[in-house]
Amino acid sequence: MIPSGALLAILLAAAAPDPAAQGESGEAGAKETQPPPPPVDEQALEPFRIPVEAIAERMVGSASRAVRFDWRKKKVGVAAVASDLVELNNFSSVKLGVSARVPLGGFMVEAGLSWVGTWGSRSTELLALTPYRQVARPSRFQLDANLAYPLAEGVATSRPGFLPATELVFSAVAGLRYLYYPGSLHGLSLREGALALVAPLLGQAEVDNLEAARLPAMEIDRARYGALGGLTLDVYFPPGAFITPRVMIAPPLLSLGSGLGWWWELTFSAGWMF
Amino acid sequence: MLGRSLGALLVAAAAACLSCDKVPLHDINASFTVADASWFEDEETLFVFYRAHAEQGLGDQSAIEISWVTDAQEVPWTRLQDLPAVHTHLPVDCTPRGRCGSWSVRVPLPPRQVRLRLRYHPEGSLALDAPLALNLVGSGPAHTNRSLLVYGVMDATNTRVQWRARHQFPALRNEEVQELGLRRFFSVAGAAHGDVGPPPEGDPYGYAFAPGCPATLTPLGWAAVETTDRAIFDSGVLPLTAATSPAVCAPATVTDAKGTFTAPAVAQKNPETHPAFPSLHSPIRENTAVGFLLHPCNRTISDPHLGMQEQRMLLDGAMEICLDGWRDPGFADGAAAIIRARADAVRAQGADMVLTLAVHHDVQGGALGQVLEQVLETALAPEAGKSSPRVSGAFVFDSFQYATARPAVSRLALWCPADLGDDLDLIPDTSSRQCPLLPDLPDLQLGPFHFGNLPILPTRKQYLSFIDRYSEAQAGRMKALVFLAPERTPLSQNVEVEPFGVATFFNNELVTAQPADAFSYCAGGDPLAFAVVFRIPPLPQPLPLQALPQVHSAFPQPQYPLGLIWDFPFLTRATYEVVIAGSATAFSLTVPFGVGIDTEAYYGNRLWEAPDIALSHTLLQCTRFCDAPTFDSSGVYNVTALFRPAYQDQCYRPSFPEPGDAGGGFPRDP
Numbered sequence: 001m002i003p004s005g006a007l008l009a010i011l012l013a014a015a016a017p018d019p020a021a022q023g024e025s026g027e028a029g030a031k032e033t034q035p036p037p038p039p040v041d042e043q044a045l046e047p048f049r050i051p052v053e054a055i056a057e058r059m060v061g062s063a064s065r066a067v068r069f070d071w072r073k074k075k076v077g078v079a080a081v082a083s084d085l086v087e088l089n090n091f092s093s094v095k096l097g098v099s100a101r102v103p104l105g106g107f108m109v110e111a112g113l114s115w116v117g118t119w120g121s122r123s124t125e126l127l128a129l130t131p132y133r134q135v136a137r138p139s140r141f142q143l144d145a146n147l148a149y150p151l152a153e154g155v156a157t158s159r160p161g162f163l164p165a166t167e168l169v170f171s172a173v174a175g176l177r178y179l180y181y182p183g184s185l186h187g188l189s190l191r192e193g194a195l196a197l198v199a200p201l202l203g204q205a206e207v208d209n210l211e212a213a214r215l216p217a218m219e220i221d222r223a224r225y226g227a228l229g230g231l232t233l234d235v236y237f238p239p240g241a242f243i244t245p246r247v248m249i250a251p252p253l254l255s256l257g258s259g260l261g262w263w264w265e266l267t268f269s270a271g272w273m274f
Numbered sequence: 275m276l277g278r279s280l281g282a283l284l285v286a287a288a289a290a291c292l293s294c295d296k297v298p299l300h301d302i303n304a305s306f307t308v309a310d311a312s313w314f315e316d317e318e319t320l321f322v323f324y325r326a327h328a329e330q331g332l333g334d335q336s337a338i339e340i341s342w343v344t345d346a347q348e349v350p351w352t353r354l355q356d357l358p359a360v361h362t363h364l365p366v367d368c369t370p371r372g373r374c375g376s377w378s379v380r381v382p383l384p385p386r387q388v389r390l391r392l393r394y395h396p397e398g399s400l401a402l403d404a405p406l407a408l409n410l411v412g413s414g415p416a417h418t419n420r421s422l423l424v425y426g427v428m429d430a431t432n433t434r435v436q437w438r439a440r441h442q443f444p445a446l447r448n449e450e451v452q453e454l455g456l457r458r459f460f461s462v463a464g465a466a467h468g469d470v471g472p473p474p475e476g477d478p479y480g481y482a483f484a485p486g487c488p489a490t491l492t493p494l495g496w497a498a499v500e501t502t503d504r505a506i507f508d509s510g511v512l513p514l515t516a517a518t519s520p521a522v523c524a525p526a527t528v529t530d531a532k533g534t535f536t537a538p539a540v541a542q543k544n545p546e547t548h549p550a551f552p553s554l555h556s557p558i559r560e561n562t563a564v565g566f567l568l569h570p571c572n573r574t575i576s577d578p579h580l581g582m583q584e585q586r587m588l589l590d591g592a593m594e595i596c597l598d599g600w601r602d603p604g605f606a607d608g609a610a611a612i613i614r615a616r617a618d619a620v621r622a623q624g625a626d627m628v629l630t631l632a633v634h635h636d637v638q639g640g641a642l643g644q645v646l647e648q649v650l651e652t653a654l655a656p657e658a659g660k661s662s663p664r665v666s667g668a669f670v671f672d673s674f675q676y677a678t679a680r681p682a683v684s685r686l687a688l689w690c691p692a693d694l695g696d697d698l699d700l701i702p703d704t705s706s707r708q709c710p711l712l713p714d715l716p717d718l719q720l721g722p723f724h725f726g727n728l729p730i731l732p733t734r735k736q737y738l739s740f741i742d743r744y745s746e747a748q749a750g751r752m753k754a755l756v757f758l759a760p761e762r763t764p765l766s767q768n769v770e771v772e773p774f775g776v777a778t779f780f781n782n783e784l785v786t787a788q789p790a791d792a793f794s795y796c797a798g799g800d801p802l803a804f805a806v807v808f809r810i811p812p813l814p815q816p817l818p819l820q821a822l823p824q825v826h827s828a829f830p831q832p833q834y835p836l837g838l839i840w841d842f843p844f845l846t847r848a849t850y851e852v853v854i855a856g857s858a859t860a861f862s863l864t865v866p867f868g869v870g871i872d873t874e875a876y877y878g879n880r881l882w883e884a885p886d887i888a889l890s891h892t893l894l895q896c897t898r899f900c901d902a903p904t905f906d907s908s909g910v911y912n913v914t915a916l917f918r919p920a921y922q923d924q925c926y927r928p929s930f931p932e933p934g935d936a937g938g939g940f941p942r943d944p
Contacts, residue, residue, distance in 0.1 A: 089297035129398025132299040133330045211331055211370035219300055219330050260297055 069167035069236040071108075071273060077101040077242065079271025081112055086264040090123035091136040091215065099144070099269060108171065108234075112144040120215045128216030135259035137221045138181060138213045146175035148232055158237075167236040175248065177226040184209050200224055201257040223258035226250055228265065236273065244269040304328035304392060308374075308454075309404035310445050311388050313381060314421050315413045317530035319360050320381040321421065323446055323454050324404065326373045326392050335395045336373060344383040351391070360531045362457040362502055376454040380531035384410055409444040416482035416537050418442075422458050424526035425479035426508075426541020427911050430930035432899075433512040435522050435541045437462045438505040438911075440479075440943060448943055452504060458528060462539065463498030465508060465524035466491035467516040470540055478903070478913040480521075482537035487523035492516070503939025505931070519543070520899055543899045545917035547926065550785045550793060550822075550895035554806055554836055554887045561626040561666050561757040561844060564616055565592030568609075568646075569634035572598050578746060579673070579734045583632040586731060586752045587671050597635055600645055610652035617653070621663045628757040628844055629653070629668035636673070643676040647683045654686050661766060666759035667843040673734045685775060686843055688877060690731040730850045730875075748853040753872070758882045759844035767837075769809070769816055775841035777807050777816040782835065785822075785895070789830040792900040792918040793823035796925035799892035805881050806889065808834040819893060823922035838881065845878035894926055905930055909942050 071077075083095035097114020118139045127134065148171035158166045184206040185193045196203055202210075202222040210220055230248035246267040252258065308325035324338055339351045360378040368374035373392065390404040417423050421442055426435050439460050441451040468491035473480035496510035512522070526539035567589050569580060584590065593616055595609055613629060620627055629650075635642055650668050657665040668687040675691055678684045728740045728749050741749055762780065769777045785808070787793075797820070807816035810831050817825065822834060852873045876883075896917050903913040904920065905928035917926070931941060 087297065088295070127299070128333060128335075129395040130400050131302045131304055131328075131394050131402070133302055134299050135297050207331075208370045214331070216333055216335075261295060 069238045069240075071167065071169065071234070071236055071242075072103050072106075074103060074240065074273040077240075077271055077273035079242070079244065079269040081114060081267060081269045083114070083265050083267040085116065086266065087136065087260055088263060089134045089136050089260070090121050090127065091118055091134070091218065092121065093118045093137070095142065095265070095267075097142070099271075101271075101273075106150065108148040108150075108169075110144070110146040110148065110175075112142075112146070114142045114144070116140050116142055118215065120217065124215060124217040130217075133217055133219035135221045136215070136218045137179070137260075138210055138215065138218065141180045141182065143178040143180070144175055145177075146173050148173045148234075164238050167238075169234040169236070171232050171234065173228075173230050173232045173246065173248065175228040175230075177228060179224055179226070181206070181210055181213070183213060219259070221258055221260055223256060223260075225256060226258070230265075240273040242269075242271060242273060244271075300330060302328040302330035302332070304332065304394075304402050306390075306392070306402070306404040308446075309390050309406045310409075310443070311385075311390070311406055312409045312411060312421070312443050312445070313385055314411045314419070314530075315384070316411075316416075316420055317532065317535075318380055318382045319378050319421070319531045320385055320388070321376065321378050321443065321456070322354060322390065323376045323443075323451065323456075324374065324390060325368065325454070326402075326404075327368075328371055331370045332373050332392075333395065335397075337393050337396065338373060338375070339391050339393050339401070340377075340389065342381070342385040342388040344381060344385050346383055351389075351393075353396075361529070362459070364455040364457060366453070366455045374454060376451070376456045378456070378531075382531075407445055411444065415477075416535070417477045417479065420528075420530075420535070422460070422528050423479060423481040424460055424462070424528065424537075424539040425481055425913075426522060426524070426539055427905075427931060428522075428541060428544050429507075429932055430544075430928075432543045432546065434933065435465065435508040435512075435524075436505050436931045436941075437499065437508060437524070437526065437539065437541070438941060438943065439528070440504075452940065457502040458504075459500065459502045460526055460528045461498055461500035462506075462508065462524045462526050464493065465496050465510070465522050466493045467512060467519040467522045468492055469519065470521045470523050472901075473540065480538075480540035480542070481526075483540065484538060486525060487538045491523055492519075494522070501939060504943070505939045505941050507931075507933045518898075520902070542902045544928065544930065545792075545896045545900050545902050545904060545926075546898040547794070547894045547896045547917075549890040550787075550893040551783070551836060552888070552890040554783060554838070554889055556780050556838065556885055556887075557761045558758050558882050558885045559626055559662070559761050561628045561759050562620055562623065563588070563630045563669075563755060563757060564613075564620050564627045564665075565589040565630045565632075566595055566613065566616075567592050567632050567634070568595045568597050569632075570598050571596035575634060575636050575673075576734060576738065578741065579737055580634045582737055582749065583634055583671055583673070587630050587632045587669070588752060588755055589630065589632055592630075592632075597633075597642070600635075600637075600642055606645055606648040606652065609646075609649045613649070613653040614656075617657075617665050624663050626662050626759055626761070627665045628759070628846075629665060630755070631668060631670045633670060633672045638674070640674075640676055643672065643674075644679065646670070647678055647680045650687055651680055651682050655682060658686075659768060660762070661764045662761045664762060666757065669755075669757070669846060671731055675733055685841065688842075688846060691729065691733050691736075728852075730848065730852060730873075750850060750852045752848065752850045754847075754849040756847040756849075757844050758847065758878075760838075760882055769814075769837070771807075771815060771839055775839060777809075777837045777839040779809070779835050779837035784836060785834045785893075786832060787826060787830065787834070787895065788832075788897065790900065791826065791830075792896040792922075793826050794894040794896070794917070794921040794926045795820045795823050795923055796892055796894070796927075797923075798925055799890075800888040802881055802884075802887045803889060803892045805838050805840065806887060806892075807837050807839050809837070810834065819889075820923065822893065827918070827922065838887075840879050840881055842879040845876060845880065845882040848875045848877070849873075850875075891925075894921075904928060911941075911943065 079099050081097045081099050085093035085095060093116050095114045095116045097112055099110055099112030101108055101110040116139060118137060150169050150171045153169040156166050156168050185196060186209045188196060188205060196206060202224060207220050214220055228248040228250045230246060232244055232246040234242055234244050236242045248265040250263050252261050304326060306326050308323055310323045311320060313320045322340060338354050340354055341351045342349050354377040357379045360380055363376050366374040388406060388408050390406045392402040394400050411419055413419060423440050423442055424437060426437050428435060439458055441448045443451055466487055470488060474483050477483055494510055496508055499506050499508055520543055522541040523538050525536050527534050527536040565587060567584060595612060599605055617627055654665060654668060670687055670689045676689055678689050730750055765781055767779045771777050806819040808819060808822055809816045816837060850873055852871055900918045901916050903911060904915050904917050905911055907927040907929055909929040
């Protein structure tokens with residue numbers, strides 16, 4: 001491969017006039033009158049002219065890389081996670097857990113384990129006095145697998161002033177979620193339990209086992225898997241601390257067998273990249 | 275591009291927003307599948323049974339409530355469990371989606387306006403009313419007008435008594451009541467054995483048949499037993515002195531809202547049965563083959579065919595009978611005399627015999643066959659009534675297909691070859707009865723290759739055309755011929771049974787019976803049991819064994835001689851090699867080839883294959899307590915299925931209760 005500097009030197013050498021030839025033509029020019037060069041067509045070039053400032057602005061979005069903190073060069077990050085699950089029913093749920101993230105190419109791959117606690121409300125207490133139920137999910141464990149793709153990133157000055165300059169990464173996130181309800185496999189054989197663990201929906205035996213854990217007025221949602229999508233903002237503080245607010249939406253079209261419809265999850269993570 | 279993306283985003287958002295509603299509320303769809311109340315006047319008790327179900331499950335707080343009105347009181351809606359129970363009611367697991375159970379409360383006067391409902395929550399006011407069915411049972415006999423009766427059953431040895439309680443409700447079955455948690459206490463004390471007589475009409479269990487057990491019974495001195503299960507074995511074992519007693523009677527005490535109620539309960543002994551004739555034994559002997567080669571002595575018809583006939587019948591060194599004068603009037607008698615003389619000579623060796631005859635001739639139309647039938651009838655007829663050693667029958671290998679015309683010959687002789695036609699490619703589906711030996715494999719044509727095989731006993735035309743196409747070496751060969759026939763004793767008697775055949779009573783095999791005995795015939799025993807017959811003096815013809823229970827019930831006889839009915843006197847087992855012959859034809863050149871396979875075929879009566887016919891499961895004889903109720907194979911006590919009338923043509927395979935058996939104190943009693 002030819003180094004770019006050498007290639008430039010070769011090109012410059014080829015474009016430079018030969019001194020010998022120049023001497024001969026100079027002598028001839030002195031003897032003959034040269035015709036004037038054609039005028040530049042300014043109108044034809046006008047559509048292609050771009051100000052240097054505009055070119056520089058474009059390049060900022062596509063070519064800039066972290067200056068203060070390059071998360072792509074880190075191996076792994078761990079974080080504590082807290083979420084508020086905003087379901088459109090009368091039950092409340094909060095998630096607490098841990099997650100690990102690994103940069104992979106231009107993506108950020110993340111896995112998490114969390115506990116979701118669910119409780120009722122005055123509305124569910126009153127609903128329990130009636131023959132009606134509302135779909136919700138009892139307290140449970142969750143396994144998450146997320147993939148984040150950076151859309152924009154850059155360096156920002158942080159406030160208050162004693163904080164170092166931060167690296168901001170704004171990403172689109174897609175995630176898969178697996179739910180496990182403790183006690184749901186009670187009484188099942190090893191084979192039945194193994195099959196139930198991978199089934200897309202909770203079986204009737206599992207629902208019956210969860211009857212005691214079910215909150216009053218709750219109809220247990222049978223979906224075992226969920227798919228989410230959303231946006232996240234990673235704020236990195238050199239040398240490795242980060243915080244991550246995130247908004248995830250679970251579209252009903254992607255949650256097989258769920259009766260919850262739309263629901264959101266507002267998550268805040270704080271951790272360290274190693 | 276940007277416009278398309280924005281459009282798709284808007285469409286997706288609009289579609290998604292169709293699901294943006296709040297999570298809806300669902301009805302749990304609760305309903306009652308059982309809502310039954312029964313009031314018994316003699317017990318002053320109201321029983322309630324319920325079974326409610328909800329698709330989405332019922333909460334822990336949901337409860338069953340009841341209210342009723344009598345002439346003396348009005349009971350408002352009250353949780354069932356808040357009322358004092360007369361009897362024991364166990365909690366019932368109906369899965370989280372159901373609520374099941376039972377309750378019993380004291381109600382001295384007839385209740386009216388009994389209502390039952392499922393209240394979803396004690397703090398709520400919503401409830402589901404049950405479609406309650408109320409039955410009022412007035413005062414009356416204990417065996418019909420009380421909610422529980424007690425009866426006894428015996429174990430397999432008829433020496434141990436199991437006392438059982440049976441729930442009796444107008445709209446619910448015994449086991450369903452048990453499933454809904456009701457348990458009743460009962461105790462039994464003072465058992466005695468003896469004859470209590472038949473149970474009263476309408477009271478098959480004999481519960482409360484009298485104010486008390488008869489004083490004529492013999493006390494057993496057993497300790498009292500009590501339980502809240504549905505059954506319990508009594509503490510003692512019946513002594514030998516009670517062997518002839520048909521029943522055990524004991525006062526049984528049950529509880530109710532008024533206190534206790536005592537009435538006699540009866541345990542009837544099970545029918546005592548045994549196999550009437552465990553096995554019908556008839557020794558089967560291998561018969562000696564006495565061979566004859568019948569052929570024209572003055573001319574040659576076909577040496578290959580004659581050789582094949584000799585080989586097939588294994589007639590090496592057999593006596594020859596010339597057919598040259600077969601049209602002579604005295605030919606038949608002469609030939610029969612030769613056969614009889616030869617048979618008498620072999621008889622001295624002490625073995626039964628079968629005549630094997632190869633008939634080599636070219637007489638078309640069956641005229642010679644008719645003469646030979648006459649020869650065989652003359653030779654075999656005297657042998658039919660003889661005891662062993664005797665001539666059991668004959669095996670004839672003819673040159674043509676032939677169907678016997680004389681019934682006496684058809685019954686005693688196997689006449690081959692079968693009437694299959696001369697073209698092996700057109701073998702009919704059915705063959706003649708005389709010798710249904712078919713080719714072991716069908717012919718097969720694959721391009722230039724042709725595969726076929728010859729019946730082991732072919733006609734001359736079949737044989738000659740076969741060896742012309744393939745070769746003589748591929749025509750197969752007989753390896754062994756074994757003839758099996760029953761041994762006859764000097765007491766053996768034959769009875770003609772038209773049109774089936776002959777029934778032989780070999781050696782005074784008989785079943786003895788008392789007039790009070792009863793029989794049960796079971797068709798699922800030995801498959802050869804169909805051939806067993808019996809006879810009784812008034813009837814000349816034997817009867818199938820299946821009819822013996824009915825015959826004994828209508829015309830009891832002291833004894834029933836047993837015999838076997840048969841349509842052919844011996845069984846032939848032919849062991850031979852059949853060759854799958856092939857030929858490849860190309861350019862007008864045929865190359866034969868073949869693969870030999872050892873084959874075994876039977877013809878005759880499979881009845882003579884084994885010496886014993888097992889009748890232990892086919893014919894049972896009851897000698898005592900034959901009018902008692904019976905257990906079936908699942909252990910259910912069928913109190914109205916008495917052995918004598920119920921099991922004449924059914925298999926009696928009872929399953930008796932045993933102490934410590936599976937199910938414990940909860941016998942199957944629908």
